[in-house]
Amino acid sequence: MAARPELQDQIRQLPHRPGVYKYFGEEDVIIYVGKAIDLRKRVSSYFTKQDHNKKTQQLVKNIRRIEFTIVDSESDAFLLENNLIKQHQPKYNILLKDGKTYPYLLLTNERFPRLIPTRNKIPGQGRYYGPYANVTGMNLLLELIRALYPLRTCTYNLSSQNIEAGKFKVCLEYHLGNCKGPCEGHQDEETYNQYIQQIRQILNGDLRLPKQYFRERMTQAAQEQQYELAHQYKLKLDKLDEFQSKSTIVNASLSNIDVFSIVSNEKSAFISYLKVMNGSIVLTQSVEVQKKLDEPDEEILAPLIMQMRQEFESESKEILTNVPVPSLPLPGVSIAQPQIGDKRKLIELGLKNVLYLRKEKESMNDRSKDLNEVRIMETIRKDLRLTELPKHIECFDNSNFQGDNPVAAMVCFRNAKPSKKDYRHYHIKTVIGPNDFDSMYEVVTRRYRRLVDEGASLPQLVIVDGGKGQLSMAVKALKDLNLWGQMAVIGIAKRLEEIYVPNDPLPLYIDKKSESLRLFQRMRDEVHRFGITFHRSRRDAATLKTELTEVKGLGPITADKLLAKFKSVKKIKELSEQELTDEVGKAKARILLSYFSQQEDAPAS
Incomplete structure (x- = not known):
């Protein structure tokens, strides 16, 4: 697609340098942002290549103006492109937008810190852990920590002065054994901070220090014959083991790895993200993004890696992917596509997740379509008072221009969808001149005589494009074939507000917003299109x-x-x-x- 003259001038001025380009559409709105190692070559390719898909052709058609920014390197171009896409959210760029606010666990920076769930991240409040893609998983972790350690839940200012002054009284949590009462000085700060240190380890995905702590305490209590206390430590140790058994253990030697897997179909890409820490998968997230320009998987995945790492605050120094991606502006971070070993198993696990997600989404779409089609057919059945669901509908129309080359057409819909293999054209053979009524009689007769001769199934509903005259001829044809009563027949007046049924001089009015009428209109337009195309092909x-x-x-x-x-x-x-x-x-x-x-x-x- 050749560029407009004003765009050609802009393209000729582009440098052979790395940078970012912006396409502007109507009303000077940014519609696409891209990066390039060579700006002129990349932008020129949009207007010189002949094999662009329809989406890219539509993008090029809408370009009104081009801007560019030169940068020093490909990495700088990637960062700038990513920031501009987030800022402007162009129509033709992929952007992960799931609308979710993920929860965190906040370990406050107070004296005697608290551990609380929150969706609002406020700097200076303490250390935030997360975000957690799965709220249930976060709650299980919080429940585990509260079962292991007696943390306070009150919001008191537990300064040493306030405690010494006796400003606070212990609450129900103290009497239930869930808190040791630091508000009244029943628990010292050093012991409490030992708990906090172990909690930090657990939140970081490392259970070794807490397990060691409870194992040593259990052994010591048993040696001192404090068997009830030893049993309590044993229960806490069992909780840690149970929690760890529910985590996906991959390999204890694998630590701090991000795993990204991607598969796609024509419309969407599906991405899996696994976060591995200390040999365990601590976070999983699978997402779907809509394709905008039929981009290849590697082009889709690269910006999403940056976005998801930022979203989930990853500092991993190793990234594994199932497809090669362009170099990312992540200093000190390695990117690999493992083919064997435990790292490859991580990739395969991610692929299992996204393949399942793709199958689930496609299945949901199919189910949604099926339900939609059944609903439309049920609406037709009710509107026309049919005795059975119209799974098979056929619509007829005549086409002639002032008697020239008279033809007819029939379109077939099965389950409320076009069945193009069943469409038929007809040359009018027995009628001389423009006679719609006799032409309708001829084609209806020919169609259903053939179906009977071939032993094929008959439609539940026949539609003729026309009023009472065309309808009466279709009815006559079915009666002459001894098929009357085996299928319903209706005629549709030209303006589509009126539907005629046999033996009733008054038309049936269906709500203009009804799905029945919309399908009839669609079939009417389709049979017109089909018939006109045939008529044109015959006419010089x-x-x-x-x-x-x-x-x-x-x-x-x-x-x-x-x-x-x-x-x-x-x-x-x-x-x-x-x-x-x-x-x-x-x-x-x-x-x-x-x-x-x-x-x-x-x-x-």
Whole structure:
């Protein structure tokens, strides 16, 4: 796709340097941000390559202006691109936006610190651990720590002066044994801080120090014959072992690793993130992002690695991925794609997660579509008072331009979706001239005689595009074939507000917002399209001479559309200004009305 002249000038001025480019669309809004090692080559490729997919073609079509920023290196370009995407959220860039605020565990910096869950991260309050992608997992960890260590939950200012002054009284938590009462001086600060040190270890994913502490205390209590106390330490040690057994242990030698796996389909990419600390997986998160320009997996994954590491505050010095990614601006961090060993098993575990997520999402989409289709068919059944669900519907329409090359078309919908392999074209063989009624009789007869001869299943509903006349001929055809009563038949008037049923002179009105009417309209438009396409293929464009094609300012596509729907120029002349505007727009409606008016005023020859 060639660039506009004004864009060509901008592209020629681009340097052969690394940097970031910004595409602006209508109203000077940024629609895409990209990075490049060579700005001119990269930007030029959008306008010179011929194999772009439709999404990229649409992006190029909408570009109105280009800006660029030169940087020193590819890493600098990556960082700047990432920041600009977050800031402007361009239409055609991928951005992970799940709308979640992940929770943290806050270990306060007070005297006798507290451990509390929170979603608000306020600097200066203490040390935040997390964020936790899974709230249930965070609560289990909090529950474990509170079961192991008697921490206070009150918000008192436990300064030494306040405690010595006796300002506070122990609460119910003290009497339940969940707190040792530091508010009244029943617990010394040194012992409390020993607990805090072990809690920090647990929150960092390392259970070795707490387990060692409780094992030593249990042994000492047993040696001193304090068996009840030894049993309490034994219970705490069991809790730690139970918690560790529920964690996914990979390899004790693997420490502080981020694992990213990605798979995709045509519309979405699915990413798994595993955070490994001290041999255990301490965090898992799987996400789906919508593709914008059919980007390859490595281009999608690179910015998401940066974003998810920032989101979950990772400081890991090693990243594992299943696809090679461009160099990231992460000094001191290695990136690898392991093929064997325990690290490869981590990649495979991540792939299992994302493959499951993709399958689940695709299955949900399929189920949603199925439910939607059943609902539409059920609505049709109720609106038309049918005895069975219309899983198979066929719609007929005739197409001729003032008697020229009369043809007909039939489209078939199964489960409320087009079944294009069942579409059929018909040359009108027995009717001379433009006779919609006899043409309808012919094609309905031919269609269902053939289905009967082949032993094929019949539709539950037949739709004819037209009013009572076309409907009566379709009914006559089914009666002559001895098929009357085996399928429902309706006719749809041109304006689509009226539906005619056999043996009832009054039309049936269906709510214009009904899904039934929307499907009928879709089928009507589809059979028109299908029929017109066939009609055009039979008609020599050079011999197409109709009154409408002679109208200056009215193209053959508009003429074909009007003639296909209203069948003759005479019927088009009878339309009001508003009806014409609804069909072809205000400007072309005025051209037609002016032309028709001039013809009426012209003297007879």
